[in-house]
Structures are given as structure tokens and as C-alpha cells.
Amino acid sequence: MKPAVLSSLATVAVVGAHNIGPLYPRQGSSGAPAGTSAGSAAAATPTSFSFSLASTNPTAIPLGNILSNAPSQPTHALPSTFAPGTTPTAVSGAPALPNAALLAPSAYPSLDVVVPTGSPEVQQWIQDVKNSGVVIPNIAPNAPGGCPNNTVAAADADKSRCWWTCTGCVADTDIVDCPDKLTWGLTYDDGPSLYTPDLLTFLAANNLKSTFFAVGSRVISFPTILQTEYMEGHQIAVHTWSHPSLTTLTNEQIIGELGWSKKVIKDVIGVTPTHFRPPFGDIDNRVRAIAKAMDLTPVIWTRISEQATFDTDDFDLHSGLTTASHVLQNWNYIEGNATSSNFPTGFILLEHDLFQQSVDIATGYILPDALAHQPPFKIEPVISCLNQPLNNAYLELNDNSTNPPPISATTVVTGSASATGSSGSGGSGGNGSNSAVSTVGFPGLGPALALTLTLLSGTTFLLL
Numbered sequence: 001m002k003p004a005v006l007s008s009l010a011t012v013a014v015v016g017a018h019n020i021g022p023l024y025p026r027q028g029s030s031g032a033p034a035g036t037s038a039g040s041a042a043a044a045t046p047t048s049f050s051f052s053l054a055s056t057n058p059t060a061i062p063l064g065n066i067l068s069n070a071p072s073q074p075t076h077a078l079p080s081t082f083a084p085g086t087t088p089t090a091v092s093g094a095p096a097l098p099n100a101a102l103l104a105p106s107a108y109p110s111l112d113v114v115v116p117t118g119s120p121e122v123q124q125w126i127q128d129v130k131n132s133g134v135v136i137p138n139i140a141p142n143a144p145g146g147c148p149n150n151t152v153a154a155a156d157a158d159k160s161r162c163w164w165t166c167t168g169c170v171a172d173t174d175i176v177d178c179p180d181k182l183t184w185g186l187t188y189d190d191g192p193s194l195y196t197p198d199l200l201t202f203l204a205a206n207n208l209k210s211t212f213f214a215v216g217s218r219v220i221s222f223p224t225i226l227q228t229e230y231m232e233g234h235q236i237a238v239h240t241w242s243h244p245s246l247t248t249l250t251n252e253q254i255i256g257e258l259g260w261s262k263k264v265i266k267d268v269i270g271v272t273p274t275h276f277r278p279p280f281g282d283i284d285n286r287v288r289a290i291a292k293a294m295d296l297t298p299v300i301w302t303r304i305s306e307q308a309t310f311d312t313d314d315f316d317l318h319s320g321l322t323t324a325s326h327v328l329q330n331w332n333y334i335e336g337n338a339t340s341s342n343f344p345t346g347f348i349l350l351e352h353d354l355f356q357q358s359v360d361i362a363t364g365y366i367l368p369d370a371l372a373h374q375p376p377f378k379i380e381p382v383i384s385c386l387n388q389p390l391n392n393a394y395l396e397l398n399d400n401s402t403n404p405p406p407i408s409a410t411t412v413v414t415g416s417a418s419a420t421g422s423s424g425s426g427g428s429g430g431n432g433s434n435s436a437v438s439t440v441g442f443p444g445l446g447p448a449l450a451l452t453l454t455l456l457s458g459t460t461f462l463l464l
């Protein structure tokens with residue numbers, strides 16, 4: 001057991017539903033968590049949460065102030081900024097940093113709405129996907145509302161469509177964990193935001209690097225924050241333009257969402273991500289095939305069972321659907337599961353940098369506790385936890401000799417999707433070059449990350 005230098009019991013009135021899935025042991029209709037200090041006795045409406053932390057940040061926002069209605073905190077400057085034209089040093093062979101001041105929002109889609117598909121850009125990307133040779137499975141878009149509102153699709157979720165949302169089904173191309181035990185693929189989603197500089201300052205002070213799944217609509221608003229993330233050696237990855245549930249969109253809309261977010265990131269940092277995370281983890285074989293055709297490898301997060309997802313639920317702090325104490329209890333369960341002798345791999349955890357509350361809980365509590373954890377976690381970006389160089393996080397810098405692009409791989413995504421051996425989706429690049437940094441379009445240099453998921457079934461071993 002870790003020394004408990006901080007512990008708390010908090011009372012909550014409402015345990016809110018969460019569309020991503022709760023952490024095991026679940027708080028909610030199934031009663032109080034079993035086998036924990038919160039007590040194993042059944043309770044119809046659990047109202048308290050307990051946790052212990054090995055360390056906290058002396059300057060942390062008090063837990064009682066991490067509330068949905070907390071006043072906006074003052075924002076802080078980035079730990080570092082980089083002039084246009086600066087040569088990146090965290091990756092090799094990268095082009096000079098673009099001038100973010102030249103970014104013209106009018107040249108991009110409206111913020112936070114699904115992109116229109118009639119633009120010349122999206123029409124070109126649609127053609128590029130056709131040219132890729134990747135067959136898109138004939139799966140109709142889901143209705144909004146997830147699994148309960150899509151009963152036919154949900155019944156097929158573990159079969160041909162492999163819909164992660166309902167069953168946790170993964171394809172062999174999905175990245176859902178890190179191969180090495182006690183290794184943590186650190187990720188933050190939905191930024192950049194006004195509070196991302198606080199997170200970056202903490203990460204810099206503790207020599208930590210993360211993967212940032214950036215939303216295109218936020219990149220437009222905070223391009224210099226994205227530049228600092230990139231230049232300081234964090235991994236930049238795609239998280240769509242407007243954060244929709246991708247399985248509810250048409251093929252053309254999915255292409256537009258991925259295409260515009262790839263484009264704005266390249267316009268801001270000079271290179272194109274090779275990885276993406278579907279919002280809410282909402283991915284099926286149709287989305288996988290489109291992403292593959294666009295040189296994007298999916299990254300979700302670790303899920304041992306429906307009740308044991310590696311999601312702290314920090315996103316719901318802002319709305320008040322959860323509390324800081326509940327999030328920290330979730331974090332304790334994740335730590336316990338990650339260190340269990342029955343859990344053979346490292347892990348990828350879902351966290352967010354969009355709201356101050358999520359950043360406060362990360363910098364004040366979760367990360368300090370993780371850094372004090374014994375045995376120590378190895379905390380690093382997803383690309384690093386896969387034992388790949390940071391260069392492979394970017395299309396133009398990827399080492400094709402050691403990490404061949406997925407479109408030329410012999411394995412299919414799954415189901416009816418197939419690969420043809422095409423050398424690229426746009427024909428403008430080529431698989432032999434590692435220096436096509438000025439190439440526009442989709443040169444087809446993406447990685448083939450065939451990390452095999454270790455999807456553990458059952459829940460009994462999770463009792464901590």
C-alpha cells in the first residue's frame with residue numbers, strides 16, 4: 001500500500017451518467033464498489049468516495065474548489081514560446097515552424113460544427129480516399145444516442161462492425177495500451193485551451209512528455225499553444241475538427257472531420273500527425289477503414305471490461321456530473337488495475353486539458369501521485385510507449401523502413417475492409433522518401449502499428 005498522505009471522503013448528491021463508461025468498480029446502479037476502502041456492502045445510492053494519494057502538489061487548487069461552478073482562474077503564460085522559422089529539435093528533419101499569425105480562420109470551416117463536405121478540400125480528400133484502394137465497409141451511420149439507440153448495430157458490435165463503444169471491440173490496428181508493464185501512455189484530449197499552459201508548465205517542470213489529441217476548432221483558437229506542445233517534444237495527434245461521434249457521420253463527413261484537423265495541425269506546426277483518437281472512443285470498422293485510407297492510426301484507451309475503463313472521468317468535473325473525489329477514486333482504481341499482477345501490459349489513460357477543473361486535478365493530484373508511485377511508472381507519449389521514435393508520430397518524418405505505411409500492409413483492417421497495396425492515397429508522396437516535408441495532400445507515409453490488443457475478459461481479477 002502507498003502511504004496515504006492525503007485522503008478524503010466526499011458526499012455527492014448525484015452520480016451522473018457518463019457516455020464513455022465508468023471505471024471499475026462502478027459507482028452507480030450496481031452499488032458501492034466491492035473490495036475497496038469505500039466498503040463492499042451493497043448500497044442503492046452510493047454517495048461517498050475514498051482515495052489515497054502518495055503525493056500532491058503543494059500549490060494545488062484545493063479539492064473543494066475544483067467545482068463545476070468555480071470562478072474562472074487566471075490564465076498563465078506558456079512555459080516557452082517559439083518564433084516562426086525556428087527549427088524543431090525534438091524531431092529530426094522537420095521543417096521550420098510556421099508563422100501562426102498568418103493563420104486565417106476564414107480559410108477553415110466554422111468552429112465546433114461538423115464540416116461541410118462540398119468544399120474543394122473535402123472533395124479532394126474524398127477522391128484521395130477512393131484512390132487509396134481501401135474498401136470502406138458498407139455500414140450505415142448510427143443514429144445519435146449510442147448503443148441503446150442503435151440496437152441492431154449494437155447486436156453486431158462485436159462482429160463485423162467491431163464497434164468499440166458498445167463492447168470494447170478492437171481491431172488489430174487499434175492502439176489501446178502500451179506493451180511494457182508499468183508504462184503509461186500519457187494523453188490529454190480536446191485542447192488546446194486557456195488552461196493548457198498550466199499543464200505544459202507542470203509537465204516541463206517534471207520533464208514529462210504527453211500526447212495531445214487536438215481538436216481542430218481549438219487549434220484555430222490557440223495555435224501558439226499547439227506550437228509549444230510540438231516544439232517541447234510532446235506528440236501531437238488528431239481528435240477531429242468538431243468532436244462528433246464519428247460512427248454517426250457519413251463517410252464524407254468523417255473524411256472532412258479528419259482531413260480538416262490534419263490540415264490545420266500541419267498548417268500550424270508544419271507536419272501531419274499519424275495518429276488520431278475518435279471522440280468518445282466511438283469507432284467501428286467503417287471509421288477504421290476511412291482513417292486507414294487517410295494514414296491515421298487509431299488510439300483509444302485501455303479497457304479491461306465495461307466496468308474497468310482507464311478513464312478518470314475528469315471531463316465531467318466541469319459540468320458537475322462528477323466530483324474531484326470521485327475522479328481521484330477512479331484514479332486509484334486505475335493505479336490498482338495497472339499494477340495488478342494480472343494485468344500484463346502498460347496502459348493508456350483518458351484525460352483532458354479543455355477545462356480548468358481537469359487541468360487542476362491532473363497537475364494538483366493525479367500527476368504528483370503518479371510521480372511518487374512505487375514501483376515507478378514510466379510516463380511518456382503514446383508513440384514512445386510503443387517503443388517508436390517521436391518522428392513516427394508525423395507523416396512526413398516517419399521512418400518507412402522500420403515502420404511501413406498501413407495502406408501497403410498485407411493485413412486488412414477487419415471485416416469487409418481490404419487493403420490493395422496502393423502506395424498512397426494521393427499519389428503526391430511516395431513510400432521511399434523520408435523528407436517530403438513540403439508535400440501537400442496525403443502522401444501515404446503512415447505507420448503500420450500492428451500492436452495487438454490484450455483484451456482481458458472477466459472482472460474478478462480486478463478486485464484490488
Ligand SMILES: [Zn+2]
Nearest residue numbers: 189190279280
Ligand atoms: Zn474528446
